[in-house]
Each structure stands twice: as structure tokens, then as C-alpha cells.
Amino acid sequence: MRQLTLNLHLSEKITFDNFIVGENLELMSALKNLFSNDEFCWYLWGEQSVGRTHLLQACANYASQLQKKAMYVALSDYVNLSPDIVRGMDQYDIVLWDDVDSIAGLNEWEVALFHAYNQLQSAGSKLICTASMSPLSCQIQLPDFRSRLAAGVTYQIKPLCDEDKLTALQQRANLRGMQLSDSVGHYMLSHCSRNLSDLFALLDKLDSASLEEKRLLTVPFVKTVLS
Amino acid sequence: MQCYKVFLAAAILMTCHPSALGNVTLDDFQTDVVVKDRSNEVLKEALQLALQQVLVKASGDPEVAxxxxxxxxxxxxxxxxxxYEYLPDPNDPSHQKLILHVKFSPKSVRELLGQKNTPQEISSEDGWTIHVYGINGLNDFSDVVNYVRALSSVISVEASTVDSDDVILTVKSTAGIEALKKAIAAANDHRLQPFVADKKAQEVTPAMLTYRWVASSIVDKEME
Known part of the structure; x- marks a missing residue:
């Protein structure tokens, strides 16, 4: 069974195994046992770069391994999508709405998702949503939809500590065929933004620069690129 | 929404939990509250009550909230x-009520409890932490250590982490961290200058001071 995805490159490389767990062990364990849990709606929230998309895509890939039909939708890309895409989603075993709060205040979207929610629940599917804020702080305007999002299992995804960020950076570098030493990683963490997205962007920049200049990733080289 | 909508599962915890902060277990950060439905209004109140219960359990202070x-x-x-998650209430045969099981982040709760007494709670027994950036070689490292050691009230200086261009020092002092900060600011040569490397990190570690080590030639130019 293959999973479908809309407007996002769902990478098969994204799995639970390459998610740096940090303090999210309980959440990981719960997600791996998702299909043996009776709860229909799961709401995962956390600040930027905590790995919301990674977790959701890992869920989709995991479901696929279990021969379940999965549908992943990146709602942050709503400008390129129509609310009609959520029609008929009840044919899937699991539906994953990434950044559900990005459509907050867009009535057409909220109504469409609300109806889809009800259809999914009636069909016995699973729904996992991610957002940048807790369900009670979410700016969804449709009261019934807001209530439903908060009515299931809710987890806060915790950010990684610096040591775990270093591991994430090194893992990312390995995927790109680079070696990132501890000293270079520590340098990046202490001299650049600690936001993992920013660090990954810097890693991409370093990758390009090191290829271009045929240099190894060393602290002096990172300093040069940063300057 | 009125409080009556939320039924407190273990109100007794609010008044006489004996635990002290030092003996807190992970169970102390989770609690159950009986609720009548899954609406947001009830959820909001239930979470507040749950947090109150956890704060009492984690602090041992019934008045903490x-x-x-x-x-x-x-x-x-x-x-x-x-x-958090909703569970059926085993004591309600009509299945009208639910149990809201809530687990709070131990770290966040501890930080919340720590907010009320932060300046007093920071102990100088283990030393203050000073992170100095701008270290350019062994001479600078040695100069910084000697510089900090020479400050009034400083008893000892140890380098806990040395990186290519920064160093983290553990400084034991007879005075508090504010006095240490003042002593550094009052130094005539201004070679240690306040530096914000990571604002967020600085906010959550108020016991750490962060400085930039400035070469004497640059200080001279800046002073001119």
C-alpha cells in the first residue's frame, strides 16, 4: 500500500529511526503504537524546528509499512491548494494534516477540515495534526472545529538540547556525505542561531561552499563562510 | 465557564501533600481531573486545576498557586x-464523565516554581559561570583566566570548557553574581565587554555571564 502526499516531497528516508528523540521518547513510543490506540485525533504541537513535519512524514511512512493507506497534507501550502482536497479522505486509514494552524481564520478551509474531521471519525480513520501552538491557543475561528482538535490526545513536541542538535546536525551531514566533527558542530551551535532550521540551512550553505572550494569542514572554513 | 464544570479528582492534594522539591518523582508531574465533556472551556479550566495540583505536589507547598x-x-x-488525553471514568457507570489525564513538562514546571526565588536559589557553592568569547590563542586564554582571578572577591577560576575561540570559566567568589558583574564593569581597562551570544540561552541561564574578550589594542582605540 502506498501513501499519497500533496504538495510536499514526502521522503521515504524520513522515518522514526532518524528522528532525534531527545525528550520525546514517550511521544515516539505512542506514535509507533498509534494503531493500537483507540483515540481518533492526535494533536502534536511545538515551536518552529522541533521536527513536526519529520514526525508526521515518519508516521505516513510507518503506516505505509504496515500496509495502511495514508494521506499527508502540508496545510502551510494552502495558497496552492483547494479546500476540496480534503473531500473523500475517509477512504484512508490515516490522514496527516501538517501545520493545521496555518489555515486559522480562513473560513472555507476551516469548514472543509471540520467536515473532513467528522467524516474521518465516522469512518474509523486516524487523524494526526501538527501545529505551532497548543490547541487552546490555536487561532482556529470555527468553535466546533477548534474544540474537536483539542478533544483527542495532545502532545507537546519538546525542542532538542544542544547535544541532541549536534547529533541531528551530524546525521544530516552524513546524509549529504559530509563529516561534521564535534568541534565544528559546537562552533556552529555557539556562533549561529540555535534554531535547527537555520542550522540546517547553514549546513546546506557549507556543503555547497566546501564542494565549490574543495575544502573540508573545519572551524576556520566555517568562519570564512560565515564572514 | 464556572468552576463547577470541572470536578476535582483529588482535591486533598491541594492542601496536604507532604513532598518537598528535592523528593519529587516523575509521577508528581502528572495528574487526573474528572471533566464532564471535551469542550475547550472545560479543558482550559481542567488544565489550570491540574497545573495547580502538580505545582502543589512538586513544591510541597499547598499555597504555591x-x-x-x-x-x-x-x-x-x-x-x-x-x-493530555481523555480516559473513561471507571467510577461513572453512566459514562457521562471523563478523566482528563495530564502530564506536565517537569522542566517547565520546575522553571515556573523557580521563578519566584531565582536570585536566592542560585547557589555560589558550585561557582558562577562566565562564558568568554573572542579568545585568540593560548595567550588570550591565559590572560582571561588571570584577569578574572584578579577581580576583587574572586577565590578561584577554573576553565570547564575550552573551545577554539571561547572558554567557559567556573568562578568561585565570596560575593554574588551581581557583585561579580559590577567588578568586571568597573575594571578600568574594559577588556571584558558584555556580549549576547544567544539571547534565549541567556534568559534561561541567569547565572551565566557572557563576555567578549577584547585585545588591549582595540580597547585603546575604542577609548580614544
Whole structure:
């Protein structure tokens, strides 16, 4: 069974195994046992770069391994999508709405998702949503939809500590065929933004620069690129 | 929404839990509240009550929720939640009520409890931490250590982490961290200059001072 995805490159490389767990062990364990849990709606929230998309895509890939039909939708890309895409989603075993709060205040979207929610629940599917804020702080305007999002299992995804960020950076570098030493990683963490997205962007920049200049990733080289 | 909508499962915890902060277990950060439905209004109140229970359990202080610095955060209880889920209430044969099982983030709760007494709670027994950036070689490293050691009230200086261009020092002092900060600011040569490397990190580690080591030639130019 293959999973479908809309407007996002769902990478098969994204799995639970390459998610740096940090303090999210309980959440990981719960997600791996998702299909043996009776709860229909799961709401995962956390600040930027905590790995919301990674977790959701890992869920989709995991479901696929279990021969379940999965549908992943990146709602942050709503400008390129129509609310009609959520029609008929009840044919899937699991539906994953990434950044559900990005459509907050867009009535057409909220109504469409609300109806889809009800259809999914009636069909016995699973729904996992991610957002940048807790369900009670979410700016969804449709009261019934807001209530439903908060009515299931809710987890806060915790950010990684610096040591775990270093591991994430090194893992990312390995995927790109680079070696990132501890000293270079520590340098990046202490001299650049600690936001993992920013660090990954810097890693991409370093990758390009090191290829271009045929240099190894060393602290002096990172300093040069940063300057 | 009135409080009657939320039924407190273990109100007794609010008044006489004996635990002290040093003996807190992970179970102390989770609690159950009986609720009548899954609406947001009930959820919000239930989370506040749950946080109050957990604060009492984690602090051992039955009055902790009444303290201004803690009380102000109760309305944002959802931000301290690590996980919640609804479970059927085994004591309700009609299945009308639910149990909201809430687990709070131990780290966030500890930080919330720590907010009320932060300056007093920071102990100087283990030393203050000074992170100095701008170290350019062994001479600078040696100069910084000697410089800090020479400050009034400083008893000892140890380098806990040395990186290519920064160093983290553990400084034992007879005075508090504020006095140490003042001593550095009062030094005539201004070679240690306040430096914000990571604003967020600085906010959560108030016991750490962060400086930039400035070469004497640059200080001279800046002073001119």
C-alpha cells in the first residue's frame, strides 16, 4: 500500500529511526503504537524546528509499512491548494494534516477540515495534526472545529538540547556525505542561531561552499563562510 | 465557564501533600481531573486545576498557586502540558464523565516554581559561570583566566570548557553574581565587554555571564 502526499516531497528516508528523540521518547513510543490506540485525533504541537513535519512524514511512512493507506497534507501550502482536497479522505486509514494552524481564520478551509474531521471519525480513520501552538491557543475561528482538535490526545513536541542538535546536525551531514566533527558542530551551535532550521540551512550553505572550494569542514572554513 | 464544570479528582492534594522539591518523582508531574465533556472551556479550566495540583505536589507547598509569580501563569497552563488525553471514568457507570489525564513538562514546571526565588536559589557553592568569547590563542586564554582571578572577591577560576575561540570559566567568589558583574564593569581597562551570544540561552541561564574578550589594542582605540 502506498501513501499519497500533496504538495510536499514526502521522503521515504524520513522515518522514526532518524528522528532525534531527545525528550520525546514517550511521544515516539505512542506514535509507533498509534494503531493500537483507540483515540481518533492526535494533536502534536511545538515551536518552529522541533521536527513536526519529520514526525508526521515518519508516521505516513510507518503506516505505509504496515500496509495502511495514508494521506499527508502540508496545510502551510494552502495558497496552492483547494479546500476540496480534503473531500473523500475517509477512504484512508490515516490522514496527516501538517501545520493545521496555518489555515486559522480562513473560513472555507476551516469548514472543509471540520467536515473532513467528522467524516474521518465516522469512518474509523486516524487523524494526526501538527501545529505551532497548543490547541487552546490555536487561532482556529470555527468553535466546533477548534474544540474537536483539542478533544483527542495532545502532545507537546519538546525542542532538542544542544547535544541532541549536534547529533541531528551530524546525521544530516552524513546524509549529504559530509563529516561534521564535534568541534565544528559546537562552533556552529555557539556562533549561529540555535534554531535547527537555520542550522540546517547553514549546513546546506557549507556543503555547497566546501564542494565549490574543495575544502573540508573545519572551524576556520566555517568562519570564512560565515564572514 | 464556572468552576463547577470541572470536578476535582483529588482535591486533598491541594492542601496536604507532604513532598518537598528535592523528593519529587516523575509521577508528581502528572495528574487526573474528572471533566464532564471535551469542550475547550472545560479543558482550559481542567488544565489550570491540574497545573495547580502538580505545582502543589512538586513544591510541597499547598499555597504555591496563590503566589503572584505562579498565579499569573495558571491561565496559560496549556503551555506547560507535555501530554493530555481523555480516559473513561471507571467510577461513572453512566459514562457521562471523563478523566482528563495530564502530564506536565517537569522542566517547565520546575522553571515556573523557580521563578519566584531565582536570585536566592542560585547557589555560589558550585561557582558562577562566565562564558568568554573572542579568545585568540593560548595567550588570550591565559590572560582571561588571570584577569578574572584578579577581580576583587574572586577565590578561584577554573576553565570547564575550552573551545577554539571561547572558554567557559567556573568562578568561585565570596560575593554574588551581581557583585561579580559590577567588578568586571568597573575594571578600568574594559577588556571584558558584555556580549549576547544567544539571547534565549541567556534568559534561561541567569547565572551565566557572557563576555567578549577584547585585545588591549582595540580597547585603546575604542577609548580614544
Amino acid at each position: 496563590g503566589q503572584a509569580t505562579v498565579h499569573d501563569h495558571l491561565s496559560s497552563a496549556q503551555n506547560y502540558v507535555e501530554r
